Every structure is written in C-alpha cells, then in structure tokens.
Amino acid sequence: MARRVNPAELYNILFERLGPQHWWPADSPEEVMLGAILTQNTAWRNVETAIANLKERGLLSVAALASARKNTLASLMRPAGYYNVKADRVRNYFRWFLAEIGPDASHAQNFATGVLRRRMLAEISGTGPETADSILLYALDRPVFVIDAYTRRILSRHGVKAAGSMKYDELRLAFQSALPRHTGLFNEYHALLVRCGKLCNTRAPSCSACPLDGLAVKL
DNA sequence: GACCAGGCACATC
DNA sequence: GATGTGCATGGT
Numbered sequence: 001m002a003r004r005v006n007p008a009e010l011y012n013i014l015f016e017r018l019g020p021q022h023w024w025p026a027d028s029p030e031e032v033m034l035g036a037i038l039t040q041n042t043a044w045r046n047v048e049t050a051i052a053n054l055k056e057r058g059l060l061s062v063a064a065l066a067s068a069r070k071n072t073l074a075s076l077m078r079p080a081g082y083y084n085v086k087a088d089r090v091r092n093y094f095r096w097f098l099a100e101i102g103p104d105a106s107h108a109q110n111f112a113t114g115v116l117r118r119r120m121l122a123e124i125s126g127t128g129p130e131t132a133d134s135i136l137l138y139a140l141d142r143p144v145f146v147i148d149a150y151t152r153r154i155l156s157r158h159g160v161k162a163a164g165s166m167k168y169d170e171l172r173l174a175f176q177s178a179l180p181r182h183t184g185l186f187n188e189y190h191a192l193l194v195r196c197g198k199l200c201n202t203r204a205p206s207c208s209a210c211p212l213d214g215l216a217v218k219l
Numbered sequence: 220g221a222c223c224a225g226g227c228a229c230a231t232c
Numbered sequence: 233g234a235t236g237t238g239c240a241t242g243g244t
Binding site: 078082 | 239240241
C-alpha cells in the first residue's frame, strides 16, 4: 500500500532527496525567455548550443531578437530543432515584449501577473501555457506553478492516473491552491520535478531507483 | 535504426 | 471537446 502525500509533502521529499536545483540555468531574464521557447519539446543540451550561437552574435536582448531576420535566427537556432517554427515564435514573442512591455525584462514590473499571463496567451502565437508560465516564474519572478510533461508523468505513476489527460490549468491550480504562494518554492518545485523525471527511465512504466518509490500523490 | 526530449498551432471529426 | 499531425535536431 502506497503512502499518500499532498503537494507540500511531495515537495519536502523531493528537496530532501535531490537537493536544490538552482534554476533557471541562464545569465539574464532575457536568456530565460529565449530558452523557454527554444526548449519546447526539445532536450536542453541542444538548446544550450543554440543559445550560445545567438549569444556569440550579440543577439541576446529584447531589441535584437525582435528585429533579427528570420533566416538569421533559424540558422543559429538549428541545433535546437524545429528551427523555422521557433524563429517565428522567438520573433513573435520579443516583438510583442518590446512593443507592449519595453526594451528589457525589468519593465514587466509595471504589469500584474494575471494580466501578463492572459495577454501572453491571447496575443503571442507560439507561447502556450507552459512557455508563458516558465517565463513568468523563471524570468519575471512571479508565483506561477509550471506544469510540464515530467509533472504529468510523475503524477500518473504516483497516484494521479488521470494526470496525463487533465487540463493544464486544472493541474496548475491544484498545486497552487495546495501550496503557499511563494515564487522561490514554485521555482524549486518545478525544477525538482524535472530532475526527478529525468532520473527515471521514461519508457518503463515505473523506475526502481525512483526517489518517489512507494508514494501516491493526493491532489 | 528506433526512440526520446522541460510544446504549440492547426485540421478534422 | 477529443484526437491526430507537422515541426527537426542530437543523444542513447
């Protein structure tokens, strides 16, 4: 019989067993925003190469990414895959940011979290809920819980079988309502879930070395 | 050579 | 509302 834990207990167990993850791996909020788009359905290793290419060309700013030519971006982003699609998405995002927020990430301080989130999702093609929430949390320091494929997989293996088919916001709000609204907590929590997910063999239905072996989550 | 990786938009039913 | 498909590279 599995031991049942709530989201707060799950966090404590993950942190105890895996330690701090120091996310997001980037040098600036602008780099976080870029990385959030480039890592869509893509291994982070390949994203790092693409970001290094863009950085080398001096393109890691809101204004530079907003005004760069699509072909330039696409060729530099090639290692990250989906480079034609992502070149459009990166330009859509940074053009919107420049026009609606300002030339650097600090200008977002003038906007409420809920307003920013709704507008990102409604007005930017290529920025879906996970990308928007990753940016809000890791680039703009907002207390938004990020749901990703690892989160769903871990939940479905540990007591929440329906996690794979639950709506994004249903899962997000389940975590947010069960936890204190602290940016630092949400930051570490999502990073721990990703680390935990990477530790387990994704093909096998379960993992013997799983840090959550014998636990069932109760949302 | 198959499978996978920190999604998203769009078409179709 | 649910399901299927295209987008693409690099590592295992």
